[in-house]
Amino acid sequence: MTNQKHQFDASPVVVEDLAPALRLSLRVKPAHRATLGQALGLDLPARVGACKVAGGTEALCLGPDEWLITAPEGTDLATPARAVYATAPHSLVDISDREITLRLSGPAVLDLLAACCPRNVAAMPVGSAARTVFDSATVILWRDGPTDFRMDIWRSFVPHVRSLLSQVQGEIAAGL
Template identity: 60%
Template sequence: MAQQNQDTAGVTIEDMAPQARFSLRVRPEQRAALAAVLGLDLPERIGTRASAEAGEALCLGPDEWLVIARDGAALTQAARASDIPHSLSDISDREISLRLSGPGVLDLLSAGCPRDLASIPPGGGARTLFESATVVLWRDGETDFRMDIWRSFTPQVRSVLEQARIDIAAGL
C-alpha cells in the first residue's frame, strides 16, 4: 500500500493493492448458470454483494456486476469456456481502490457524495457520485469502506477527501 493518512478527523485513508477487477454483464435468466460456471455467487438484488472462493461480486444493475477475482486468469478461462452469452471485461487497470475507515468516515464521504451513505448496510455497496466522479463504494463494516475510483479522477477525489478531513478536524 503506497499511502496511508490519518488525522484528528478520525479517518484513515489508504491505497489498496491492485486487484483483478472485471465488469460482468449477463441476462438475469442466465445469471445462476454463469455463476456456477465461474465459481461465483452473483447476487440478484442491486447493492448486494457476495463472496465465494473465486472472488467477490457486487450487483450494480439488473444484469451487471463488479467482480473482484482472486485469480483473474482462472476467471477469464472459465468465462471463455462457457457457452452462456455474457460480457466479461477486465477493468483492473482502469481503477484504483482506497480503504477509508474510522469513526468519521460517513462525515468524510458525505462531503462529496449526495447519497445517504448510512443506508448502505455493511456488506453492501453502490455505484454513486463523489463530487463529479463516478465511484463504487463497498461498505465492509460500520466504519469501513472501500472506494473504487477511475484513475483519471483520483487526484480530484483525493483532493476533496483531504479537504474534508481538514474541515472535519477543524470542526467545520
C-alpha cells in the first residue's frame, strides 16, 4: 500500500492515509474453507485474529466463518471464487468503498491507541489483527510491527477518528 494525501507528523507518532485497496468480506462454512482458500490462492486462517499473506493478498479471520480479504486494487478474486461456488457455497462481497485505511506508526503509537481503544494493543502479536473499537467507532486494527499499525475505519467515522487522533497526538507531543 502506498501513502496518500492526509498526513499528520506530530512525532513521535505519524498518522497517514494509505492508498485504496480491494476489500472483500467473505463468509464460508468451515467445511468449505480449504476449498475456497485453494481457489483464491490463500490459506484462510482458522484462528480468530490470525492473518495469512500470499503475494499482495491478505486474509484476516474475524470469526469462525468470516474473513476480511485485502488485495491491491484490480485484483480479481471473484472469478476463482465463482468457479468453486457449487462445491464451496459462500458469500464474497466487495466492501472496498466502505472503509479507508490509516497507518499509525512511531515510538508513541501504543500510547496513541491506548487513549481511545479498550483493547490491550501492546499484547497483540505482530502479524495479527482484530476487530475492536476506537472510542465509539468499530475498526479493524492490524499490527504490522512493534510500532506500526493499520486501522481500517468506516468512511462515516473517519472525521471523528481523525479528530481524536489529532487531539491525542497533540497531547502526546505536549507531554514530551
